[in-house]
Amino acid sequence: MNEWITLQFDGGSRGNPGPAGIGVVVRAADNTPLVTLGRFIGTATNNVAEYKALITAMEEALKLGAQKIIIRGDSELIIKQMRGEYRVKHPDMKMLYDEAQALLGEFREHRIEHNLRHKNELADKLANLAMDRRKDVTDADESPIDEPSPRATEKGDQFLCPKCGCAIEVQVPSKIRPHQLKPFVCQCGTKMNPK
Secondary structure, three states: OOOEEEEEEEEEEOOOOEEEEEEEEEEOOOOOEEEEEEEEEEEEOHHHHHHHHHHHHHHHHHHOOOOEEEEEEOOHHHHHHHHOOOOOOOHHHHHHHHHHHHHHOOOOEEEEEEOOHHHOHHHHHHHHHHHHHOOOEOOOOOOOOOOOOOOOOOOOOEEEOOOOOOEEEOOOOOOOOHHHOOOOEOOOOOEOEEO
């Protein structure tokens, strides 16, 4: 396979260390998902989960016969370590880093890019579903790639549920960065839209 294949990866842990999962998306040059995989990996830290996700993504690409890959992840630490911009000090991380570097050497060409979290949503969903279900998953709805970047909420913002009509009003805005915000979800399971 001579086309550029894009690998998106994400890993997470609830507790750090705690129950952990990985999410992997392998895309063809036209952006079509070829592999979507979420896997529960037991107890691990966030960084270990991120490396395991990267390793799994490269293994899946090799199974497809990929020769040229673009790696995209939202973990600045992992991306900078893989590029050689940060040193890897922890022994457990060093083992995973060495494994990832060895796999990277299997490809003819590669690029490693930092991906903002809202552009890595499908891999994140897969990792979270795997943690929720505690098993492998391959089914997660994909949000449109062109979706606008999330914005910070402000005091007084209102969100309405299009299905049941309930509403919430923001009293205290979140202090996390806008790209890390998740949409409000009603008790009926529907995403709530700003009013």
